[in-house]
Amino acid sequence: MPRRKPINQKPHLLILGGTGDAAAVARAVASAYGVRIQVTSSLAGRTRAPASLPGSVHTGGFGGPEGLHAWILAQGVDVVIDATHPFAVQISKHAVQAAHAVPVLRLDRPPWAPRPDDDWRSVTDIAAAAALLPNVGRRVFLTVGASELAAFSELENVYFLIRLIETLETVSAFVDYDIVSARGPFTKVGDLQLMKAHRIDVVVSKNSGGDATVAKLHAARVLGIPVVMIDRPPCDLGCAGRVGLSQAETVQQALFWIKQIVGF
Numbered sequence: 377m378p379r380r381k382p383i384n385q386k387p388h389l390l391i392l393g394g395t396g397d398a399a400a401v402a403r404a405v406a407s408a409y410g411v412r413i414q415v416t417s418s419l420a421g422r423t424r425a426p427a428s429l430p431g432s433v434h435t436g437g438f439g440g441p442e443g444l445h446a447w448i449l450a451q452g453v454d455v456v457i458d459a460t461h462p463f464a465v466q467i468s469k470h471a472v473q474a475a476h477a478v479p480v481l482r483l484d485r486p487p488w489a490p491r492p493d494d495d496w497r498s499v500t501d502i503a504a505a506a507a508l509l510p511n512v513g514r515r516v517f518l519t520v521g522a523s524e525l526a527a528f529s530e531l532e533n534v535y536f537l538i539r540l541i542e543t544l545e546t547v548s549a550f551v552d553y554d555i556v557s558a559r560g561p562f563t564k565v566g567d568l569q570l571m572k573a574h575r576i577d578v579v580v581s582k583n584s585g586g587d588a589t590v591a592k593l594h595a596a597r598v599l600g601i602p603v604v605m606i607d608r609p610p611c612d613l614g615c616a617g618r619v620g621l622s623q624a625e626t627v628q629q630a631l632f633w634i635k636q637i638v639g640f
Contacts, residue, residue: 385452386411386412386413386414387413387414387454387455387638388413388414388416388451388452388453388454388455389405389413389414389415389416389453389454389455389456389457389634389638390416390418390448390451390453390455390456390457391415391416391417391418391456391457391459392418392456392457392458392459392460392467392471393417393418393419393459393460394418394419394420394460394461394464395459395460395461396560396561396586396588397459397483397485397586397627398417398457398459398460398483399417399429400627401457401459401483401627401630401631402415402417402429402430402431403429403430404627404628404630404631405430405631405634406430406431408631408635409640412640413634413638413640414431414432415430415431415432416431416432416433416434416451416453417429417431417432417433417434418433418434418435418438419433419434419435419436420435420436420437420467434447441469441473444471445473448478453478454478454479454637454638455478455479455480455481455634455637455638456471456478456479456480456481457480457481457483457630457634458471458480458481458482458483459483459630461584462484462485462487462582462583462584462585462608463582463584463608463609468482479622479637480622481622481623481624481630481633481634482622482623482624483623483624483625483627483629483630484623484624484625485584485585485586485625485626486585486625487583487584487585487608488583488584488585488590488593488605490605491597493597494593494596494597494603495596495600495601495602495603496602496603496604496605497512497602497603497604497605498605498607499604499605499606499607500606500607501606501607502520502524502527502606503527504606505520505527505528505580505604505606506527506528506531508604509528509531509534509578509580509604510531510533510534512578512602512604513576513577513578513601513602514533514534514535514577514578515534515535515537515574515575515576515577515578516528516534516535516536516537516576516577516578516579516580517537517539517570517571517574517576517578517579517580517592518536518537518538518539518580519539519579519580519581519582519589519592520580520581520582520606521540521582522540522542522544524582525538525547525550526549528550528580529547529548529549529550530549534552535552535553535574536550536552536553536554537553537554537556537570537571537574537576538550538553538554538555538556539555539556539557539558540555540556540557541557541558541559542557543555543557544557554574556570560588560589561587561588561589561591562588562589562591562592563591564591564594564595564598566591567591567592567594567595568594568595568598568599570595571592571595571596571599571601572599576599576601577601578601578602578603578604579592579593579595579596579601579602579603579604580603580604580606581593581603581604581605581606582605582606582608583605583606583607583608
């Protein structure tokens, strides 16, 4: 049931984000409801120059599920949307554990699926991807994020083209590499040119889903090269461990859910 506030108080929406989907939700809510709803977007703080967002922004963690629960109570949060990255399992668990009586929606875009003409090598985690890689290719387009690079750093006789959102001048322990700093959405033409220029023969990617970074998969298909695809973590507490936890795959579905919860 929706939580009713005094008539002069706005409903408060907390968006756990840092993704393009989270930003899209914040903008969609602002466009649909304007000042009738208070929006706070929570960012982990890993990106030095995040895109501008409507409403308030909370940067940094909350101190685990207990800290998040205390923050929700102190700030009068009425509804939570977990729009974190599909691989950010910990914060999703914290959201479920912390919210208690507050309605929670998990916004989880569908994973990518291979087409018949794709050459995917699916693995369960980063370590498995690094172990498989030398048997698949030697010129690697690595697109797994800065926090996951260490697993690949000791591979010998392998060239890496590393794409990151943030600018890094060097990557510790890597020998033969280049860094491309760029923020999606990317285009098939752009990724195709990039991969041709660096003579890439294998792509390594997390199965994040969505449109912003799918261009590399289209480019790999055109070039006929394999993709080492890291599967999403198992869907446990953060997805289905709480009775009544709602889920959506699109921003429009999330917006409709908010409308139902806050009673607009």
